Amino acid sequence: MIARVLNRRLRALLLAGAALLASQPVWAQPVVDNGSADRSNDRSAGAISDADLRELAASMDDGRAALKRNKLRGAIQLFTKVLKYPENEYSAEAKELLGLALQRGGQIAEAQATYEDFLRRYPAGEESDRVRQRLAGILTATGEASTPLRAPPTGQFAPVHDTTWTFVANASTFYIRDDSFRTARDPSTAPDPTADPDSHAVHQNEILTTLDWLATWSNDETKGRIRFSGGEEHRFDSNQGANQVDETGVSVLSVDATVKDWNLRTVAGRQTYNSDGVLGRFDGALFSWQPISLVKFDLVTGSPANSRYDAPFKNERYFYGAGIGIGPLFGGLETSIYAIEQRDRWLVDREAIGSELRYADANKFAFGTVDYDIHFQRLNAIIASGSWTLPDGSTLYGGADYRRTPYLSSWNALINQPFGTLYDLLRNQAETSQQLQQIAYDSTPIYKSAMLGFSHPLSDKLQVGADATLVNLSQPIAPIGLDPSLATLAAGNEYYFSAQLIGNNIFKDGDMYIGAIRYSQQETDTDYVLDLNSRYPINSDWTIGPRLRLGYSIFSGTNIRQYTVLPSFFLNYHVTENLDFESEVGAQWTSATQPAVNTKDTELFVTVGLRYKFEYDGSKNSANDHSKLVTPATAALCRYSTRPEGGNCVAPSWGSR
Numbered sequence: 001m002i003a004r005v006l007n008r009r010l011r012a013l014l015l016a017g018a019a020l021l022a023s024q025p026v027w028a029q030p031v032v033d034n035g036s037a038d039r040s041n042d043r044s045a046g047a048i049s050d051a052d053l054r055e056l057a058a059s060m061d062d063g064r065a066a067l068k069r070n071k072l073r074g075a076i077q078l079f080t081k082v083l084k085y086p087e088n089e090y091s092a093e094a095k096e097l098l099g100l101a102l103q104r105g106g107q108i109a110e111a112q113a114t115y116e117d118f119l120r121r122y123p124a125g126e127e128s129d130r131v132r133q134r135l136a137g138i139l140t141a142t143g144e145a146s147t148p149l150r151a152p153p154t155g156q157f158a159p160v161h162d163t164t165w166t167f168v169a170n171a172s173t174f175y176i177r178d179d180s181f182r183t184a185r186d187p188s189t190a191p192d193p194t195a196d197p198d199s200h201a202v203h204q205n206e207i208l209t210t211l212d213w214l215a216t217w218s219n220d221e222t223k224g225r226i227r228f229s230g231g232e233e234h235r236f237d238s239n240q241g242a243n244q245v246d247e248t249g250v251s252v253l254s255v256d257a258t259v260k261d262w263n264l265r266t267v268a269g270r271q272t273y274n275s276d277g278v279l280g281r282f283d284g285a286l287f288s289w290q291p292i293s294l295v296k297f298d299l300v301t302g303s304p305a306n307s308r309y310d311a312p313f314k315n316e317r318y319f320y321g322a323g324i325g326i327g328p329l330f331g332g333l334e335t336s337i338y339a340i341e342q343r344d345r346w347l348v349d350r351e352a353i354g355s356e357l358r359y360a361d362a363n364k365f366a367f368g369t370v371d372y373d374i375h376f377q378r379l380n381a382i383i384a385s386g387s388w389t390l391p392d393g394s395t396l397y398g399g400a401d402y403r404r405t406p407y408l409s410s411w412n413a414l415i416n417q418p419f420g421t422l423y424d425l426l427r428n429q430a431e432t433s434q435q436l437q438q439i440a441y442d443s444t445p446i447y448k449s450a451m452l453g454f455s456h457p458l459s460d461k462l463q464v465g466a467d468a469t470l471v472n473l474s475q476p477i478a479p480i481g482l483d484p485s486l487a488t489l490a491a492g493n494e495y496y497f498s499a500q501l502i503g504n505n506i507f508k509d510g511d512m513y514i515g516a517i518r519y520s521q522q523e524t525d526t527d528y529v530l531d532l533n534s535r536y537p538i539n540s541d542w543t544i545g546p547r548l549r550l551g552y553s554i555f556s557g558t559n560i561r562q563y564t565v566l567p568s569f570f571l572n573y574h575v576t577e578n579l580d581f582e583s584e585v586g587a588q589w590t591s592a593t594q595p596a597v598n599t600k601d602t603e604l605f606v607t608v609g610l611r612y613k614f615e616y617d618g619s620k621n622s623a624n625d626h627s628k629l630v631t632p633a634t635a636a637l638c639r640y641s642t643r644p645e646g647g648n649c650v651a652p653s654w655g656s657r
Contacts, residue, residue: 058537077460082094106389124223137361176207189496205236226255254268277323279407284303347410352407353372381402381407397453398451400450411440451468451469451470454466468497494522496518496520500514514533518530523556526554528551534546548565549566558594561594570582
């Protein structure tokens, strides 16, 4: 029966893919090298100093942040600055992102030249494939002969001959003490239903040790990467009593390999995937095959892993699915359709079909997805988001989100139950499959949100922005751990508004200043918040980050007024080329007033530790030289690595606690 159902779905997918493919009359052609080059080619010759590397790291952080906020002029300046230095670990990523910023800013000829120069310098690798995709969109839109979005099997990769290896590692250990025991979510910002539940852990009195590493290889036949990300939490005590124990978890442990001539890619192990109906972290395998430039087939199978602390396949849940991707069509449109089935032992857990759509050109981006559960016969999600950059550099952005959270599955019947598995629930309560399905449906709330935002560059150094968000949850979620990000939300409407003024390189290259006001109206209280956040590099070794939050809250149904002052101070000291010392200390003073009663409270927190980074590039370094940071993989690892405060390779944010 299962095989017949899956066969019907695969036939439907193939027919739909063929129909979409037929709508594209002309295949993309190989790129024509016109010999153009961008102005960033004029790099100074010679070695690069440790101080320069640290300066470049700060510029890359600022450039990524500016690009994410569509502050294109500033991003172009920062990436161009990086490319004026001798070849270094950031050069490839800076050139790729410079091309993206130019493309989004409407400077199409400059973006094309940048992409073409990138491919001359770095002809092989995942980044090169990505650049080929963007270049294909430009050439298709301008009517020139085009490189396919996904390069064809023949002639796609430059000969490498020998196998080259790179290795990047990042290890850290931090002591975290938080006597305030604050909740994981910042109530002044709108909730994120897609956040990793592990990121909401409230660290109180513990040592957190993490290890992240990435090894890559490439030769004439194959290329790939081996990734690991994990950590151990050693807890001294907690506000929840003595039941807290030390935990060791693995976020990622996977091998990603591509056979170049066949355009066949396989990723096996613990990984995170958010396409083809897969909902995040899982243990299993993804198979992707691209027989021609505009068509890609995916097969995926595995078992969900909600937390990094979950043992593989611990709940006997497994899924299998397939997808077809088509694109780019009409210059920048990509679409895909998928079908997926998930089971808990013999029970159908999730059975869905869906589609994803993406569009991108020089100044517009749009994304949409639909997921429909055919087992429950209910819409799971319909989500849309997009941005539009205007000629003056201003950006309009927004989105709408309708989803059941968590997505409908039989497993949702456990949301308000004291059982750990569906088997335990059925054994103790003797529910039928139909009753179980109804319990799951009744227990799953609907999350709806709408957001609209605007940003505008006042100058090369200053930008203003504002956004407004409306959130609605149809029913509260019991805090049992299935979705901690929403466990504190009550049912009903909630409103969020924020405005920001952001400055970069005001007094010194690499400094940053953010002033933000936030307003939130929730069922339980109304919050007013002023955030002041800064980062200032004193010299090549020392960076400081003083911050201040002022808050005022009015609690619904009472006469309670609460005032909050939360200062903190962040310090980073570059001990050696590969070793950094980081610390953050702060306090929170709270004063609450109501008729005839005044209360005051003081809470303290501290985070202090060491971070060590190591890199080896077999194509450039000798086997005995482990001190040089020379490969672009460092930037990729930086994005994968989780800092103790919950962020990535940026300064800690207020909402991370």
